[in-house]
Amino acid sequence: MWDFFETVRHRHSIRKYQTDTPVEEEKLNAILEMACAAPSAGDLQAYHITVVRSEGIREQLAAAASGQQFIAEAPVVLVFSADPVRSAERFGERGATIYALQDTTIAATYVQLAVVAAGLSSTWVGEFDERRVRELLELEADRVPLSLLSIGYPAETGELSPRRPLNEMVSWR
Ligand SMILES: Cc1cc2nc3c(=O)[nH]c(=O)nc-3n(C[C@H](O)[C@H](O)[C@H](O)COP(=O)(O)O)c2cc1C
Incomplete structure (x- = not known):
């Protein structure tokens, strides 16, 4: 079992999956x-x-995501949708426009890291036709699909991408 830092460092996008391993x-x-x-x-x-x-829905999700075929090939796809109405009931406009999106993104991030810790791989997909995804999954009209995570056992090793140096993004006061 990896510790947290190893898990985070090891995570990288995988776009080829073992299609016969559920x-x-x-x-x-x-x-x-x-x-x-x-x-x-x-x-x-x-x-x-x-x-x-469902293979049929995964295929349609791939089509709704500009034909990114690995979405159809991954044995599982998780779709994270924000529920702005739920947050707005307590927090008004800020809940609808900011908190619900943050809640959803944080949850998807936790899940993406858990995927690594469980020995699986994933890719976060943001490029898709929101309306089509809502329709395909029969989501309520006020839900906002924000990210798709394709998940499966890896069939490629992939590689760690280079990152900007930390000091470009961090300032100390
Ligand atoms: C908001 C967001 C949207 C993304 N959309 C896509 C996408 O549509 N298709 C894709 O193949 N990868 C997508 N990615 C994955 C990134 O390309 C990937 O995380 C980045 O290149 C860094 O590589 P790594 O995940 O291997 O560290 C997305 C990632 C994020 C966070």
Whole structure:
């Protein structure tokens, strides 16, 4: 079992999956539980996660994501959608436009790291037709799909991408 720092450092996008190795239900549930461990504004957890195993829907999701075929090939795709109405009920405009999006993104981040800790791989996908995804998954009209995570056992090693030096993004006062 890796420690937290190793897990974060090891994570990198994988876009080729072992298509004949399913993701175990138990593992997937343990990964999804990590979304609940994430902080959220007012502890409202203003998001919804759709677990997609259906090959037909994965294919349509890939089509809705500019034809990014690895989405269809991954045995599982998780779709993270913000629930702005839930957050707005407590926090008004700021809840709808900021907190719900942050809640959703943090939950997806926790899940993406849990995927690594569980020995699986993923890619975060942001490029997709939001309306088409909402339609495909029969999401309520006020839900905002923000990210797709394609998940599976890796069929490539991939590599760690270079990063900007820390001092370009950090200032100290
Ligand atoms: C907001 C966001 C949107 C992204 N959208 C896509 C995408 O549509 N397709 C894709 O292949 N990768 C996508 N990525 C993955 C990035 O390309 C990847 O994380 C980045 O190049 C760094 O590489 P690494 O994940 O291997 O560290 C996205 C990542 C983020 C955070």
